[in-house]
Each structure stands twice: as structure tokens, then as C-alpha cells.
Amino acid sequence: MRGENRDECTSCTKSRAGMTAPAPELERRIGLGSGITLNMINMIGVGPFITLPLVVAAMSGVGGGWAAGWGALAGWTLGALIAVCDGLVWSELGAAMPEAGGSYTYLREIYGSRGAGHLISFLYIWQLGFSAPLSIASGCIGFAEYAAFLVPGLNGMVPGLPVRRTSVLAACVCLFIVMLLYRNLSQIARMAWVLWGGVMFTMGVVLVAGYTHFHPELFRLPPHAFALSPGFFAGLGAATLLATYDYWGYYNVCLLGGEMRDPGRTIPRAVLLSIFAVALLYLAMNVSVLGVIPAGQMSRTAVADMVARTLGTHAAAAVAALIMWTAFASVFALLLGYSRVPYAAALDGNYFRAFAHVHPKHRFPDVSLLALGVVAAVFCFFTLAQVIAALVVIRILLQYVLQQIGVILLRMRRPEMPRPFRIWLYPLPPLAALAGFLFILVSRHEAQREFLYAVVVAAAGGLLYLIRARRRSEWPFAQWETGPR
DSSP, X not given: OOOTTSSSOSSEEEOTTSOEEEOXXXXXXXXXXXXXXXXXXXXXXXXXXXXXXXXXXXXXXXXXXXXXXXXXXHHHHHHHHHHHHHHHHHHHXXXXXXXXXXXXXXXXXHHOXXXXXXXXXXXXXXXXXXXXXXXXXXXXXXXXXXXXXXXXXXXXXXXXXXXXXXXXXXXXXXXXXXXHHSSOHHHHHHHHHHHHHHHHHHHHHHHHHHHTTOOGGGGOOOTTTTOOOHHHHHHHHHHHHHHHHHHTTTTHHHHBGGGBSSHHHHHHHHHHHHHHHHHXXXXXXXXXXXXXXXXXXXXXXXXHHHHHHHHXXXXXXXXXXXXXXXXXXXXXXXXXXXXXXXXXXXXXXXXXXXXXXXXXXXXXXXXXXXXXXXXXXXXXXXXXXHHHHHHHHHHIIIIIHHHHHHHHHHHHHOTXXXXXXXXXXXXXXXXXXXXXXXXXXXXXXXXXXXXXXXXXXXXXXXXXHHHHHHHHTOTTSSOOOOSOO
């Protein structure tokens, strides 16, 4: 049995009578169609609607005017290439280890469940306690900002408090979604199809509005627009960071690996198909907006403004409401997927045992869901830019870099491991993804600040792990084998 010295084993939990009982198991109910819809509503969300003007602003120094628009498209394209390369890594690992928890399981097995993998997988769960609520909060903040487009009074402050009304609304939306997810997974899967339909309809309206009023002259490129200067690469790094944030979510089915039907085939297909579909939608949507609104005139609600210019104010109000629907759907999928990760770690004995609790009737990890939801509601009181930058850098350093290196190490250490899906053109995709993530980290002007956030999170998590491991006689204080099982 793995981890004899733990107070909770991976295959059993203690009953009130002191006897052992089988650990509650999740049921495999999600097929390919539902997996793709959950991924896509996770990926699209409010991200591209709220970050488009930020991406254009990041590239404003590459030549001015609509050179910034072309630079923004370069950021979206580079982000898509990184997503494909990283998605191939997720596909191989997810198909080989289809369990709840996703990266937690992968990092534990890659680096040794009785050695360094015990610490690394704990640090992943620890950082997820920050990065997952930050990601969830970003969707809620975007929801509230578009709500303020419809109700301008929401832009004000709460009387007597240094808090914006949009922040309060965002936190309330987060808690409401927690309440919706507090139910059986079959009901949630049906709900996801309805939410996905709203997302696709929103994208369709935006594309029709943009391409029926498209101005080709806005795409004329000035001479020397893309001189490869330090400023160009700094802008491209900032734009790619935002684009990477918008693409993230293609791995949602990996977090739900323990609930996927035929995971060896379903997980890779859901990951890759959702990336290709969303990349096409993002590029098409950005071109449609950039063909109507000059780069220097973009506001935070640029998509709704574009529809107002083309179809009128009533249509713009309807699109703003649809974007709010999209943000709501994204948060719904994010919270659903992330709530399974602390559950998996706690069930494995490598996180706080309360997170292993499963709702006795509906069979979902209720404590994990509630904890992430409450923390996300708190993060709703930060700004969107702060939330996005912090979560991307923390996650790259404490998850993605380790995972890109790890998939190569796993091939070397365990070549006999069954792999229903193998990375195309291996080892180029993990190396390319690693290079892309490192470019995002080092190319931006404010990279040091977010890097410091990640270091603080890692140091605090490492200290907590060592204190806990000492008390529980776990690695490095236990006489365990230090390699993979």
C-alpha cells in the first residue's frame, strides 16, 4: 500500500465506528460531447471579450495605430501555438492517468509518489488554492464589468465603504454558482449544454456584427510596423500572457479524469478539438472587432461598443447580456473542474483530509467546492489585471514548467507505461511549450513583480509541507523509496 505512515490511505477512509470502508468513488458519466462543451465554456468565458483591448494596448508600441491590431493577432496566434503544444502534453498524461485531480496525479507519479513527487504534488495543490480562485474570480469580475455596461450605476462605490459595487456583484455571482454546482453531475452535464449554446450564440452575433460592417482599410500596415526591437518583444510577451490566459481551460476534462467515459480516447480528443475550435473563434472574433473599431478607441467593453456601432444600442445591450452569460458559464465550468483537484489530493493523503469528503447523496466533493468558491469570492475584490497576471505566472512556475519537463522524464523512467495517446512529433511539443512559457515569464516589463508572488507562494507552501511532513513522518523525514513506484 502507498504511504503506510499516512493517517489516511488511498483506498479507504475511516468510518465513525472506527472501521474501514471503501473510499467513495466518482462515477464515469461524461462523454466526448459533454467534455468538449465543458472545455469550451471554460476556455471562452469572459476572457476574449474583456482582454481584447488589453492585448491591443500591450502591442501599442509596435508601430502605432492598426499595427497594434496586427500585433495583437500575433499574440493570439502565438498563444494558440503554445496551447496546442501544451494540450498534447495534457492529452498524453490525461489518457495515461485518467484520475480526478489532473496535474496532481501527473506530478506525483512523474517525480515519485514516495519521494520528491510527494512535495511537488502538494505544492501544486497549494498553489491551486490561489491560482484556481484567481481564475474563477477573473470570470466573475468580467461578468460584473459587462453588467456595469448595462447598468452604469454599478461603476460607483458602495456607500460608506472603499469597495466598488462591481466587486460586490462579482462575489455574489461566485457564491451563486457554488450553489448551482451543489448537485448531481448528470444535472450539471445537461446544464453545461445549455450554457454552451449561449456561448456559441454570443460568438455568432459578434462575428456577424463585425464582418457585415468590416473596413479593410483599417488593416493596412504602416512601413516598419514590426521592427524586432526590445519593445516589440516586451509587448508580444504581455499580449501572449493575456492570450494564454484566454486559451487556458482545454485541460478541464483532465481535472475530471475520474468521471470521463473511455478516457484514453475521450480526453485527448476533447482537449485538442476544443483548442482548435476556440483558436478559430478567437482569431475570427478579434479580426471582426479590429475591422470596426480603431485601436486607439477601444474601451474595456470593446465588443459591446463594436456591436453598438454596427447594430445599434439595443443590440449592444443584448450582446453585453450574452457576454455576461458566457462569463457565468466559464466560471461554472472552472469551479466544477477545480473542485475535484483538492479532493483527489486529500483522498491520497497528501492534503488536508477534510477535502476528501464527498456529498452523501449527490456524490461530489462538497468541501472542496465550498472552499474554492469562498476564496474566489474574496479575490473578486481585486482588479482584473492583477488577478490575471498573478494567476498566469504562479501557474506557469509551479505547474506548467514542471509538467513539460515531467512528461519527458516519465518517458525516460517508465517507457513501459501504457499510453493510449502519444504526443505528436515528440519531444518537440513539450520543448516548444516550455520555451513559450519561459518567453512569457521573462519578456515583460513587470515580470519580476509576478515572479516574486510565485516565489512567496512556493516558499509558504514548502514550509507548510515540511511542518506537516515532519509531524506525519513523510518524505523527506520517512524512510521511503525516493524514486517512482
